[in-house]
Amino acid sequence: MHDLANPAAPATGAPPVLVRREGRAAHLVLNRPRALNALNHAMVRTLDRALASWEHDDSVGCVVISGAGERGLCAGGDIRAIHDDARDGDGTASAAFWRDEYRLNARIARYPKPYVAVMDGIVMGGGVGVSAHGDVRIVTERSRVAMPETGIGFVPDVGGTHLLARAPGELGTCLALTGEHIGAGDALLCGLADHYVPSTALPALLADLATEPVRDVLARHARPAPQGELAARQPWIDACFAADTVEEILARLVDHGDPAAKETAETLLAKSPTAVKVTLAAVRRARRLGTLESVLDQEYRVSCAALRAPDLVEGVRAQVIDKDRRPRWSPRTLAEVTDADVERHFAPLGEHELGLAGQ
Secondary structure (H helix, E strand, C coil): CHHHHCCCCCCCCCCCEEEEEECCEEEEEECCHHHCCCECHHHHHHHHHHHHHHCCCCCCCEEEEEECCCCEEECCECHHHHHHHHHHCCCHHHHHHHHHHHHHHHHHHCCCCCEEEEECEEEECHHHHCCCCCCEEEECCCCEEECCHHHHCCCCCCCHHHHHHCCCCCHHHHHHHHCCCECHHHHHHCCCCCEECCHHHHHHHHHHCCCCCHHHHHHHHCECCCCCCHHHHHHHHHHHHCCCCHHHHHHHHHHCCCHHHHHHHHHHHHCCHHHHHHHHHHHHHHHHHCCHHHHHHHHHHHHHHHHCCHHHHHHHHHHHHCCCCCCCCCCCCHHHCCHHHHHHCCCCCHHHCCCCCCC
């Protein structure tokens, strides 16, 4: 998570998003490699403008999003800016950022042309939002995909609860609560990706997209993915994470005989108690809501509520700024987080609603 702390810009004069055309392929390259391509508001606006301009351009056959540098597509949103806004400001800057970011996520999901996301390396949080809603999502042997928000006192957003709610069994619930990083095979299993391409083949794949249809290029370059880890663990994950409360999930994990289940319990106990409880409620509600737009509306309420709670500022401080890895959560224990505390995160925002579902 610490990579998100670095607000470094790319090389002097270089824009944070490179927008270019290569034949029939339009390219968006997130270009803040020193910050692991963390998204800020200006980048979100640039992405949205480019997608709008290409939507009705007959010369554009597909859109490709990738990340500059060697480490990954995107490590998430610029959470240092969100931390500062929550601590020192009134939250309006973060709320405006999320409003545009979530609308971008919805645009990507409904985009009328092939949207090819190159999910090489680290893809976390907001990086999942600009990739996993696309219709062509490519992972490699280097891919590490995660929604790690509970570790900073936040809740999976950018449509993450929609994606994870639709994963097989309770795998998505487990990933949402624990923030666990998964590789290519597990990303495919959970529905966060569609195709596996070795990283060494990416340059040829990108070059071919300039002149050939996406399906033909994928047929030539895609390969069977390496075996993941979640399929073997799914029986106990399903049994434990099907419980109605976080406390019961923990009890089942501790009582289970598999050492990995007990390790998962320890992981959960280190997260923000409030964030974990709200995340469980958000994923369960996302299943009932159905559409991405409805879930994004819900996530916007939850995110805005998190700005007013202490754990987001404290979590970012501990994990990103001071890096002492010793967050002082408030409330400190799961037992102290009441149903009212959870429900408050889902309260309607009146005239400030995101309002995607009604459009």
